[in-house]
């Protein structure tokens with residue numbers, strides 16, 4: 595029996611279930627028989643992902659269509675999802691939007707949308723989920739931030755600043771609820787081949803999403819505090835953070 599098959603089934607809530615990373619993680623979870631609740635905003639894509647995960651062996655699949663930018667509906671949505679799953683072992687907060695840095699520089703409403711989707715909306719989900727898990731002294735909140743949050747760069751600092759906020763939020767939340775028996779994970783991917791990076795220069799050199807998902811599923815089982823994926827990005831970002839500002843500000847990054 596493989597390591598994946600030997601794990602006990604888990605109740606997993608995926609927020610942003612049609613994302614490339616979520617879809618691949620979902621396949622691995624389905625293949626070992628986990629129970630899944632999927633949330634995404636595109637009903638067509640969501641129906642296709644749900645059918646695929648059911649076919650691959652998930653013990654239970656339910657879903658809800660929701661625009662996760664709508665924070666007013668988070669409490670109702672999360673309570674419904676957890677009720678449908680019959681409890682919660684893992685919440686995978688994976689939605690995000692890269693958007694257009696150029697548009698965000700010219701027009702603040704575009705920047706505001708990016709800040710909202712990548713920081714405010716996940717912070718709202720995590721506030722409710724952390725309180726739910728803390729009351730029960732159980733659960734893993736696996737949150738996808740980004741290496742882009744480690745140092746602002748001219749090519750994507752609006753998105754990066756939201757991810758920096760999300761990283762700090764998860765760091766603080768972990769410090770608050772770890773003692774309550776709740777695991778909070780900060781996941782920092784480097785560039786990955788998904789719809790988000792489609793058409794970007796050099797995309798062929800980015801990490802394969804299947805490889806990234808295999809790492810994430812393993813690390814989520816362990817509840818590792820901070821995950822760089824691929825792992826080399828821990829070293830790359832340490833170097834980037836160490837570049838003195840007087841040099842960094844002149845680089846085209």
Ligand SMILES: NC(=O)c1ccc[n+]([C@@H]2O[C@H](COP(=O)([O-])OP(=O)(O)OC[C@H]3O[C@@H](n4cnc5c(N)ncnc54)[C@H](OP(=O)(O)O)[C@@H]3O)[C@@H](O)[C@H]2O)c1
Pocket residue numbers: 610611612613614615616633634635636639660661662663664688689690691692711738739740741742782783784785786787788789790791
């Ligand atoms: N790919 C990379 O290189 C990379 C690197 C570092 C971090 N990340 C992060 O990894 C996570 C997964 O991204 P990915 O690479 O898998 O890209 P992706 O395939 O583009 O996934 C992003 C997902 O977020 C969903 N989403 C965005 N706004 C939403 C909203 N308001 N309500 C509901 N769903 C919403 C999108 O839904 P729609 O399909 O409906 O638009 C999409 O399914 C994101 O948080 C991203 O920031 C990605």
